[in-house]
Amino acid sequence: MLDWGQDLELILDAARQAGEIAHGFFGRSPEVWWKNEGRSPVSAADFAANDRLQSLLLTARPNYGWLSEETDDDVARLDRETLFVVDPIDGTRAFINGEKTWCVSVAVVHRGQPVAGVLVAPALDEEFCAVKDGPALKNGRPISVTGERANGELVIAADENLVKKFEPGFRDEVRRVRHVPSLAYRLAMIADGSIDGTVVKRASHDWDLAAADLILERAGGCLVDLAGNRLVYNRESVVHEMLAAGAEHALRSLLPQLAGLAPG
Known part of the structure; x- marks a missing residue:
């Protein structure tokens, strides 16, 4: 696939749905577990959002590989040229603490490089997205990094x-x-x-x-x-x-x- 626009539409829709699910848990004290020897929290919202993403994305692209923070790693992904790379809630600590700076992160990676990516932050009402060779967008408008500041800061x-x-x-x-x-x-x-x-x-x-x-x-x-x-x-x-x-x-x-x- 040379035009990744269809994949961008797919992952943006899936991330919005997952974000809506996660947001339903936000501020409502979801059940939390600890992994990595107690260093990393994971909530019921993470798992629910992950389930929705996995169902939507792999149904639409069954030939793609899958890599998610909340799914056991399957080395079969190494044999796939293209895969989904997913964090159902990036910023789980913020999420469980009631802070708004968390997002659903979904990328399509092809031959080791991301070719489509979205971040959906429902609590902030913000969406970021980009596709290979296209502009970066925030809520549909192009964005760009800073230039050097006049004060040198x-x-x-x-x-x-x-x-x-x-x-x-x-x-x-x-x-x-x-x-x-x-x-x-x-x-x-x-x-x-x-x-x-x-x-x-x-x-x-x-x-x-x-x-x-x-x-x-x-x-x-x-x-x-x-x-x-x-x-x-x-x-x-x-x-x-x-x-x-x-x-x-x-x-x-x-x-x-x-x-x-x-x-x-």
Whole structure:
């Protein structure tokens, strides 16, 4: 398939339906369990949204592979050229705490690269989407990353302890924003120019990144490893080391500061 527009329509409709289901649980104290040795929460809303996405998407594209945070991994995905990469609720901690910055993240990945991606944030009434070779859109309108600010300030989302390790002169130019638990939404904030960049701690996963990566790219930004390389998705391991994302000017400033830091 050379035109991924039909897939974009499919995943946007599915993400809207999943978002509506999740939003029905929002603010109503859904049942919560803990996984990864008690480090990561998952709620009844995550599972319900995941079930809807899996049913809709794999019924429509039975030949596609499947990778979701809330589904046991099936290595059969490695034999598929094209697959869905899904996080039914990115920002579950925010969701269960009643914060609005969570979203349904769905991407179509083809030969290791996202070709269609959507983020639906029902509590904020926001939708981001992009398709390969098309514009990045927020609520149907084109968006783009920031240019350099006249005052030289760099607005980023990053851990405070990490920022303290930056060189003093550079640190004085950085303005940190309040932590945003949803990594996908944080990348979307770069895409729409709300912030200039972010640092992604090690142990993010394909499902946190794939849809937002494409949206950011089509908005003129980039998500890279510390060597400046773009990510490859649907590998045997779907876990990533420390990453940086931003507009070109932000990455130009951030990457040298991160180069000497141990991942963490």
